[in-house]
Amino acid sequence: MSLSLDEIKRYSRQLVLPDFGSREQRRLKKSKVAVTGAGGLGCPISTYLTLAGVGRIDLIDMDRVDLTNLNRQFLYGPEDIDKVKAERAAEALTRINPEIEVNAINEKVTYDNAFDLLKGYDAVVDGTDNFPVRYAVNDACAVNKVPLFHGAVLMYEGRAMSIIPGETACFRCVFPEAPPAGMVPTCREAGVIGAMTGLIGSIQALETIRYLADQEIALKNTLLIINADTMSFDKIRLTRRENCTACGEKFVPKPVDEVCDTRIAATEGRS
Amino acid sequence: MATVRLATPLRKFSDGKPEITAEGATLEEVIKNIDSERPGFADKVLENGEIKRFINIYVNNEDVRMGEGLKTKVGDKDVISILPAVSGG
Incomplete structure (x- = not known):
């Protein structure tokens, strides 16, 4: 797969990077990536994958654009309200x-369709906003052996980790169970600002791009935790669990109940 | 005193602050000491004397479940991070 003259010009600023050249660009060009969620995280993720020249991007989202999306989901404008995201x-x-x-x-x-939906990709980037879908995406990627680039945001806290099947801890290795209903508020309850989802989505996109280009990535077996109110960046070392029900010796389906994503206890995460 | 970093969902115990300090020679003592000042904290992270399954605790960025759990020794310069998963996006 070669690059056209237009492509060489379009990508010239990244092609001059010392560790990024024609080989890396061609690797991106032939890559096929799924982005789950086209919201706060999905917008920066898919935008930066698009700008970098990832050859095929499948955007999976069932929502329609809402006015409340427009403080952070920069791919949409007022004219898109009620349209399919x-x-x-x-x-x-x-x-x-x-x-x-x-x-x-x-x-x-859903847990029922994720395994078929997320098959055959070079990478999946998770930009969803609830526990049932996040665990479904994680388990499907573990079983299908597709690398997964995870990110999540709550108020001014953001997290990211890169999951390479057979090599690194998966999301379920780190959090075998979702918190009970009401413990962790959603963005709708606790609040979220666009610069925060932009920060985490950009990190997910960059890790994905570097992985697809066959470069070293920083967030393998590592959970990055950013607290943007104090601008602290912490890296937690992770270890695979052999008895993990998703990526361990024996896969055990464990769908997370929708009830877990209830809209209660909104004050839990507020100061 | 050790520094204790609380994930956003636990910050009602720290008046919204991302970190607090607490006394204690072990992780268990630190949690008990926080609980005595901020009642309900221990119930939030412990169950039957164990760390709840959906809560992770790291001392200096190492998972205490891989080591000595609640008996993990804690010194003045140590940083304890307590976190459940979050899912927003």
């Missing part, structure tokens, strides 16, 4: 970079 995002990304293929998949990811 994945489709509007795919159009916006195609306009930014017509050299690549962006597909909209207007579907809800």
Whole structure:
């Protein structure tokens, strides 16, 4: 797979990076990536993958654009309200970079369909916003042996980790169980600001790009925790668990109950 | 005193601050001491004398479950991080 003259010019600023050249760009070009969620994290993730020249991006989201999305989900404007998010995002990304293929998949990811939906990709980047889908995405990627680039945000706290099947801890190795209903508020309850999802989504995109380009990545077996109110960046060392039900010796399906993602106890995370 | 970093969902015990300091020679003592000043804290992270399954505790960024758990020794310069998973996006 070669690069056209237009592509060489478009990507010239990254092609001059000392560790990034034609080989790395061609690797990105032939890569196929799924982004789950086209929201606060999904917008920066898919935008930076698009700008970098990832050859095919499948955006999976079943929501429609809402006015409350517009403080952080920068691929949409007021004219997109009530339109299908994945489709509007795919159009916006195609306009930014017509050299690549962006597909909209207007579907809800569930524990039942995740294993089929997330098959055959070079990487999956998780930008969803609730525990049932996050655990479904993790377990599907572990079983399908697809690298998963995880990120999550709550108020001014953000987390990211890169999961390489057979090599690193997965999300379930670190958190075998989701917290009970009401313990961890959602962004809707606790609040979220666009610069924060932008920060974490950019980190996820960068890790994905470096992985696809065959470069070293920093967040293997590492949970990055950012507290942006104090600007502290901490790296927690992670270890694989042999008895992990997702990536361990024996896979055991463990769907997380939707009840876990209830909208109660909104004050739990507030100061 | 050790520094205790609390994930966002636990910050009602720290008046919204990301970290507090607490006395104690072991992790267990630190948790008990926080609980005496901020009642309900121990119940939030412990169950039947063990760390709750959905809570992770790291001392100097190392998972205490891989070591001595609640008996992990804690010194003045140590940093304890207590966190459940978060899911927002």
